[in-house]
Amino acid sequence: MTDNKAQYVPGHGLLDGRTAVVTAAAGAGIGGATARRLLEEGARIVIGDAHARRLGEAERALAAEFGAHNVASLPCDVTDEQQVAALFELAAREHGGLDIVVNNAGLGGTCSLVDMSDEAWSKVLDVTLNGTFRCMRAALRAFEGSGRGGVIVNNASVVGWRAQAGQAHYAAAKAGVMALTRCAAVEAAAFGVRVNAVAPSLAMHPHLVKVTSAELLEELTAREAFGRYAEPWEVANVIVFLASGYSSYLTGEVVSVSSQHA
Numbered sequence: 001m002t003d004n005k006a007q008y009v010p011g012h013g014l015l016d017g018r019t020a021v022v023t024a025a026a027g028a029g030i031g032g033a034t035a036r037r038l039l040e041e042g043a044r045i046v047i048g049d050a051h052a053r054r055l056g057e058a059e060r061a062l063a064a065e066f067g068a069h070n071v072a073s074l075p076c077d078v079t080d081e082q083q084v085a086a087l088f089e090l091a092a093r094e095h096g097g098l099d100i101v102v103n104n105a106g107l108g109g110t111c112s113l114v115d116m117s118d119e120a121w122s123k124v125l126d127v128t129l130n131g132t133f134r135c136m137r138a139a140l141r142a143f144e145g146s147g148r149g150g151v152i153v154n155n156a157s158v159v160g161w162r163a164q165a166g167q168a169h170y171a172a173a174k175a176g177v178m179a180l181t182r183c184a185a186v187e188a189a190a191f192g193v194r195v196n197a198v199a200p201s202l203a204m205h206p207h208l209v210k211v212t213s214a215e216l217l218e219e220l221t222a223r224e225a226f227g228r229y230a231e232p233w234e235v236a237n238v239i240v241f242l243a244s245g246y247s248s249y250l251t252g253e254v255v256s257v258s259s260q261h262a
Contacts, residue, residue, distance in 0.1 A: 006234055011040030014244040018043045020100035021091050023078055023135055026054035030155060030203055030239075031104035033232035037240050039066045043100065046091040048076030048083075050105075078105045078131030088138045097146060100243045101139040103132045104155045106173070110166040121169045128173035129180070136184055140193065149192035153242045154181050158201040158258050174199075178254045185252030194251040196242045201258035203230045230257060 020038045025031035026049035049055040052075040059073040072094045076087045091098045107127035143150035160174035185195040
């Protein structure tokens with residue numbers, strides 16, 4: 001079988017001079033990989049995360065590599081409207097405006113529907129769907145008033161399309177993110193803003209290994225066309241494409257970063 005391992009692609013300055021906000025960017029997953037890729041493409045970033053300690057560590061590491069003037073951070077729980085507003089205010093204060101927003105915050109879990117409590121259902125929906133809504137609303141208000149356009153990229157999931165046992169709350173939330181993306185794109189086009197989403201299937205990172213059984217990870221990996229999981233930076237590459245001028249006529253779309261559509 002051909003070696004399908006991907007090769008890391010260096011930056012090409014696709015986002016020179018842009019300012020981006022990324023939520024849930026403190027870990028080793030898609031958010032952290034996206035923050036790095038944005039910097040590699042020339043953007044300045046403001047990163048948020050509910051985990052303040054990890055966020056501080058991420059900011060210091062990125063600032064040491066890319067320059068402190070290019071990286072700012074603020075703890076942000078996307079279920080808290082005031083914290084969301086503060087994150088976007090920081091972007092305007094530190095970098096004079098906003099061009100790109102990546103809504104990566106989400107919360108999963110595995111539970112059968114018959115055993116799922118109202119609290120478990122609501123918690124996943126509040127972070128994953130309502131949190132995306134809060135950040136999109138803040139971003140669109142900033143974009144509408146700036147007159148400079150902008151781009152929003154939301155992190156959805158293939159489970160928004162297909163069924164998976166134990167994922168009813170997460171799948172419903174991600175399907176909602178997809179619908180929210182399409183509706184917002186129609187509204188935002190009037191002031192030059194594009195809104196798209198990525199739908200990854202299996203992007204491997206340490207936290208996923210901790211919360212998912214080895215058997216399920218093996219099963220999900222076997223479903224992939226390349227016979228392997230995605231690296232978080234491979235999803236980040238698609239996010240960079242959607243944030244860049246290479247996708248200038250693309251809006252209201254959900255791009256699957258996987259062979260799995262159903």
